[in-house]
Amino acid sequence: MPTPFLASAPIRRLTLRDLTACADLSEDRGWPREEHKWGFLLTAGQGYGIDDPDGGLVAACTVTEYGPHERPALAAVGMVLVAERHARRGVGRRLMRHLVAALGTVPLTLHATPYGRPLYEELGFKVTGEAEMVRGRFVPGGPEPKPFTRGATAEDLPAILRLDEEVFGADRTPIVTRLPAFADQLRVAEEDGRITGYAAAWPNMDTHVVGPLIARDTETAKALIGSLAAHTDRPLRTDIDVRHKELLAWVKEHGLSSVAANAVMSYGITELPGDWTRRFAPLTVAAG
Numbered sequence: 001m002p003t004p005f006l007a008s009a010p011i012r013r014l015t016l017r018d019l020t021a022c023a024d025l026s027e028d029r030g031w032p033r034e035e036h037k038w039g040f041l042l043t044a045g046q047g048y049g050i051d052d053p054d055g056g057l058v059a060a061c062t063v064t065e066y067g068p069h070e071r072p073a074l075a076a077v078g079m080v081l082v083a084e085r086h087a088r089r090g091v092g093r094r095l096m097r098h099l100v101a102a103l104g105t106v107p108l109t110l111h112a113t114p115y116g117r118p119l120y121e122e123l124g125f126k127v128t129g130e131a132e133m134v135r136g137r138f139v140p141g142g143p144e145p146k147p148f149t150r151g152a153t154a155e156d157l158p159a160i161l162r163l164d165e166e167v168f169g170a171d172r173t174p175i176v177t178r179l180p181a182f183a184d185q186l187r188v189a190e191e192d193g194r195i196t197g198y199a200a201a202w203p204n205m206d207t208h209v210v211g212p213l214i215a216r217d218t219e220t221a222k223a224l225i226g227s228l229a230a231h232t233d234r235p236l237r238t239d240i241d242v243r244h245k246e247l248l249a250w251v252k253e254h255g256l257s258s259v260a261a262n263a264v265m266s267y268g269i270t271e272l273p274g275d276w277t278r279r280f281a282p283l284t285v286a287a288g
Contacts, residue, residue: 078286
């Protein structure tokens with residue numbers, strides 16, 4: 001395909017009709033197909049892509065906005081993929097520049113692999129943190145975390161939404177209200193009738209991804225992870241903010257191993273809003 005096409009091909013909004021093409025693009029780059037996650041991101045946020053005249057997609061990405069619809073407080077960029085046959089021709093740079101221009105003054109965040117980080121730095125993104133991906137079968141043992149946990153109910157949703165906005169720093173109602181249908185488990189930590197944390201476990205290939213993980217303190221985060229692990233026979237996977245050293249050490253003591261470390265990058269802000277001390281893991285690195 002001639003390079004002029006890649007420089008001028010329309011960038012369009014993706015819909016659920018593009019789900020198979022998005023999964024094919026993931027597979028083309030050696031990623032899992034992740035239809036479940038793609039479907040969630042395309043409905044809770046927006047997808048953008050470039051069509052290949054020979055079929056499928058040249059490139060794709062997702063954007064999930066948080067806060068008031070008319071004036072988002074933050075947008076998370078994820079799933080930035082370019083088909084192998086079109087790689088290293090500036091397509092990813094063009095797609096990202098389109099997003100930055102389209103979102104205007106909305107602050108942006110993303111998780112960058114070492115491979116993608118130079119492009120984002122070129123576009124003006126700055127490293128503001130780091131997340132460590134861990135994976136493995138959780139092995140119970142040792143002192144049980146004290147906080148009480150239980151399965152969430154519909155009546156818990158208003159309290160979960162209030163806690164989430166307080167900790168995340170922006171309203172995530174469209175994301176959080178989709179969790180009961182998206183996740184296999186949604187659990188809360190509770191003390192004296194007050195919710196002090198919550199976490200979900202959602203299916204991704206052969207694992208259950210733990211996220212979001214929001215908790216009053218490390219002991220509460222441990223209790224939520226342990227309770228999620230007790231209700232699944234799959235390996236767990238999660239991306240923990242590296243500042244939570246105690247939690248990272250604890251999950252590794254219980255069978256999870258480090259897989260990768262990704263830079264958390266931001267554009268238009270010097271640090272993410274909210275309270276990082278209670279924000280332990282994102283829903284997914286693609287959505288923050």
